Amino acid sequence: MIATESLSKRFPRVTALDRLSVDITPGVTGLVGANGAGKSTLIKILLGLSPATEGRASVLGLDVATEGAAIREQVGYMPEHDCLPPDVSATEFVVHMARMSGLPVTAARERTADTLRHVGLYEERYRPMGGYSTGMKQRVKLAQALVHDPRLVLLDEPTNGLDPVGRDEMLGLIRRIHTDFGISVLVTSHLLGELERTCDHVVVIDGGKLLRSSSTSDFTQATASLAVEVTDSDAHPDGTAALAAALTAAGLAVQPVGRTAEFAAAGSGHVLLVDVTGDDTYDAVRDAVAGLGLGLIRMEQRRHRIAEVFQSAHESAHERGSTDAA
Numbered sequence: 001m002i003a004t005e006s007l008s009k010r011f012p013r014v015t016a017l018d019r020l021s022v023d024i025t026p027g028v029t030g031l032v033g034a035n036g037a038g039k040s041t042l043i044k045i046l047l048g049l050s051p052a053t054e055g056r057a058s059v060l061g062l063d064v065a066t067e068g069a070a071i072r073e074q075v076g077y078m079p080e081h082d083c084l085p086p087d088v089s090a091t092e093f094v095v096h097m098a099r100m101s102g103l104p105v106t107a108a109r110e111r112t113a114d115t116l117r118h119v120g121l122y123e124e125r126y127r128p129m130g131g132y133s134t135g136m137k138q139r140v141k142l143a144q145a146l147v148h149d150p151r152l153v154l155l156d157e158p159t160n161g162l163d164p165v166g167r168d169e170m171l172g173l174i175r176r177i178h179t180d181f182g183i184s185v186l187v188t189s190h191l192l193g194e195l196e197r198t199c200d201h202v203v204v205i206d207g208g209k210l211l212r213s214s215s216t217s218d219f220t221q222a223t224a225s226l227a228v229e230v231t232d233s234d235a236h237p238d239g240t241a242a243l244a245a246a247l248t249a250a251g252l253a254v255q256p257v258g259r260t261a262e263f264a265a266a267g268s269g270h271v272l273l274v275d276v277t278g279d280d281t282y283d284a285v286r287d288a289v290a291g292l293g294l295g296l297i298r299m300e301q302r303r304h305r306i307a308e309v310f311q312s313a314h315e316s317a318h319e320r321g322s323t324d325a326a
């Protein structure tokens with residue numbers, strides 16, 4: 001759906017994209033990066049609005065350097081910043097955008113009504129947008145990106161400026177763009193957690209470079225760990241320490257997390273975190289607990305959040321950077 005090959009964009013003082021090669025398949029993809037990571041720059045290049053300094057990119061099989069107009073016919077774009085004329089109503093604005101996309105007037109009016117209803121802006125659609133809340137403005141921006149029934153939408157920070165409830169509603173709408181209409185989505189955010197809940201696939205960029213591109217489930221499962229809590233026994237007054245020793249001897253990576261608020265409710269015991277290397281990790285823990293004669297209070301998988309994964313990817317990229325420099 002989107003492919004870039006060694007794509008770079010250099011401004012006089014900064015390299016916004018640095019030899020970025022990534023493949024994005026149909027579905028809902030999150031593009032994650034801190035402010036200034038290069039997300040908006042990438043989107044503008046993909047729309048054919050800004051030329052790359054080096055490298056290539058294609059969207060829906062079309063070359064961004066030569067077929068920008070054809071790309072924009074089939075792709076919807078929700079820009080990051082507020083760009084809505086204050087004296088115009090949502091209906092007038094979205095009809096105008098639909099007409100600009102080539103829809104005849106009746107179809108433009110019908111599609112506008114449907115799209116505004118879909119984003120939950122039906123009641124207020126005739127009011128001037130200057131009086132809208134941030135959440136309502138974000139919905140109009142989303143509606144204008146969808147009105148010409150694109151195959152793909154590029155959404156630049158759609159949850160910016162929203163409160164937690166507004167964020168959840170916007171993320172729900174984004175998910176439904178794909179499930180209800182089959183439109184693929186590329187959505188940017190600097191908040192990693194929200195993309196974990198919304199996207200099938202996550203691409204992480206930092207300083208214009210690709211840090212990681214993988215399915216959301218791989219992101220979290222690659223670093224899954226098992227939280228294990230056991231009782232003490234007469235033979236093993238510190239059951240947790242005995243289990244840690246037995247699991248380490250069995251070749252598993254174990255770290256204690258001590259008593260946490262999450263586990264305190266269970267009463268006694270400390271919690272061990274065991275790295276999951278495969279299904280046999282569960283058997284190894286069960287056998288070790290039984291072999292020591294301890295009671296198993298709980299054994300549950302703890303999913304790492306993208307934020308933690310991003311941090312470790314970031315740290316290892318920096319480590320690689322310092323090794324390269326050395």
Ligand SMILES: Nc1ncnc2c1ncn2[C@@H]1O[C@H](COP(=O)(O)OP(=O)(O)OP(=O)(O)O)[C@@H](O)[C@H]1O
Pocket residue numbers: 011012014015016033034035036037038039040041042157
């Ligand atoms: N027209 C421009 N001229 C000079 N530098 C630019 C221009 N556009 C972007 N940059 C720089 O390129 C880098 C990447 O910017 P970009 O807007 O793509 O980041 P971003 O990940 O979208 O972050 P944000 O969400 O803050 O916009 C930044 O350092 C930015 O200052």
